[in-house]
Amino acid sequence: MGRRKVRLELITNDSVRKTTFRKRKGGLLKKASELKTLCGVDTCAIIYTANDAEPHVWPSPEDAQRVLERFQSLPSKKQGKHMLNHEDYRPKDVSMLELKLENGIKRNQDLEMELLLLDHLSGKNVVDLIKDDEMKMLYQSVDDKIRDLTLQMANLKASEVEEDAHSTAPAN
Amino acid sequence: MGRRKVRLELITNDSVRKTTFRKRKGGLLKKASELKTLCGVDTCAIIYTANDAEPHVWPSPEDAQRVLERFQSLPSKKQGKHMLNHEDYRPKDVSMLELKLENGIKRNQDLEMELLLLDHLSGKNVVDLIKDDEMKMLYQSVDDKIRDLTLQMANLKASEVEEDAHSTAPAN
DNA sequence: AGCTCTATGTATAATTC
DNA sequence: TGAATTATACATAGAGC
Numbered sequence: 001m002g003r004r005k006v007r008l009e010l011i012t013n014d015s016v017r018k019t020t021f022r023k024r025k026g027g028l029l030k031k032a033s034e035l036k037t038l039c040g041v042d043t044c045a046i047i048y049t050a051n052d053a054e055p056h057v058w059p060s061p062e063d064a065q066r067v068l069e070r071f072q073s074l075p076s077k078k079q080g081k082h083m084l085n086h087e088d089y090r091p092k093d094v095s096m097l098e099l100k101l102e103n104g105i106k107r108n109q110d111l112e113m114e115l116l117l118l119d120h121l122s123g124k125n126v127v128d129l130i131k132d133d134e135m136k137m138l139y140q141s142v143d144d145k146i147r148d149l150t151l152q153m154a155n156l157k158a159s160e161v162e163e164d165a166h167s168t169a170p171a172n
Numbered sequence: 173m174g175r176r177k178v179r180l181e182l183i184t185n186d187s188v189r190k191t192t193f194r195k196r197k198g199g200l201l202k203k204a205s206e207l208k209t210l211c212g213v214d215t216c217a218i219i220y221t222a223n224d225a226e227p228h229v230w231p232s233p234e235d236a237q238r239v240l241e242r243f244q245s246l247p248s249k250k251q252g253k254h255m256l257n258h259e260d261y262r263p264k265d266v267s268m269l270e271l272k273l274e275n276g277i278k279r280n281q282d283l284e285m286e287l288l289l290l291d292h293l294s295g296k297n298v299v300d301l302i303k304d305d306e307m308k309m310l311y312q313s314v315d316d317k318i319r320d321l322t323l324q325m326a327n328l329k330a331s332e333v334e335e336d337a338h339s340t341a342p343a344n
Numbered sequence: 345a346g347c348t349c350t351a352t353g354t355a356t357a358a359t360t361c
Numbered sequence: 362t363g364a365a366t367t368a369t370a371c372a373t374a375g376a377g378c
Contacts, residue, residue, distance in 0.1 A: 003374035010212050021211040028203050039193040040182050175357035
């Protein structure tokens with residue numbers, strides 16, 4: 001049969017809900033991709049599945065795929081550098097960022113994105129104070145992760161400087 | 173007339189592109205909202221307009237609005253604490269996080285979100301190494317922001333400890 | 345479980361106001 | 362401009378593999 005008018009409420013039947021999720025997730029990402037192409041704006045959709053699976057992200061899986069292939073064809077030394085200290089490496093994220101680079105690097109937009117993400121993080125921490133006990137673990141976890149990140153960046157910088165010192169000519 | 177088959181490429185005509193953007197942005201957010209409602213997953217769409225305006229976010233502007241109103245009715249002292257050290261306060265972000273809190277705080281989901289955001293940040297930094305000069309500013313900027321953030325968190329913690337010291341009974 | 349196949353609900357391109 | 366209108370393209374609920 002064809003379709004019925006949909007009632008806007010949580011689908012209780014597990015298998016139906018899962019099917020609907022799969023279909024509509026595809027639709028949403030396609031729409032996001034089209035908006036990006038047609039209007040030349042950066043669009044990003046993030047979908048968190050309730051329990052186990054990874055969150056699904058991005059306007060266009062095909063684009064990501066294409067860029068990922070490019071990444072994989074990079075000289076292996078450079079590839080290694082990309083993964084430096086990344087315990088849980090996610091090609092998806094890297095490829096999306098490469099895509100942004102490819103598209104001509106709109107610095108303002110990148111900065112805005114970064115700001116937005118940091119807003120989320122800092123906002124989260126501040127909001128945590130409302131329900132203290134409940135969120136303490138999360139709070140601590142963010143703190144740890146940021147310490148990690150700072151360390152990672154320090155390492156990256158250090159290895160860059162080291163390279164500069166070894167080469168006589170300045171890198172491009 | 174009705175609609176024509178759409179060609180998937182950047183719309184060059186400014187006014188047409190703007191109109192299409194407005195329509196499709198609405199459609200996308202509606203879809204995201206429906207997915208959230210029907211499947212009980214957290215969905216987040218972020219749309220960056222090319223130049224001036226803020227990025228448009230969220231599955232459901234109405235929900236955000238409702239939560240924002242709740243936030244604004246909080247005791248003013250608590251409100252002030254929310255804004256602590258936030259030079260560029262964005263109620264939108266806070267309200268989204270409050271929404272998550274209201275919805276019953278799914279800790280795993282929050283942790284996953286946090287991880288995703290940190291992936292973005294760290295991924296960005298790592299990728300920066302590809303096109304060194306071009307991305308140096310951004311790189312530095314992220315570094316600065318994270319230092320800021322760490323400081324903010326330290327301050328928050330310090331003020332929390334201070335409060336604990338002043339009160340005889342332990343907080344909730 | 346996930347794919348294909350329709351019938352039908354929705355989104356939206358073009359046009360008007 | 363932006364909000365309404367209308368004709369059509371597109372998305373997708375339900376059913377069958």
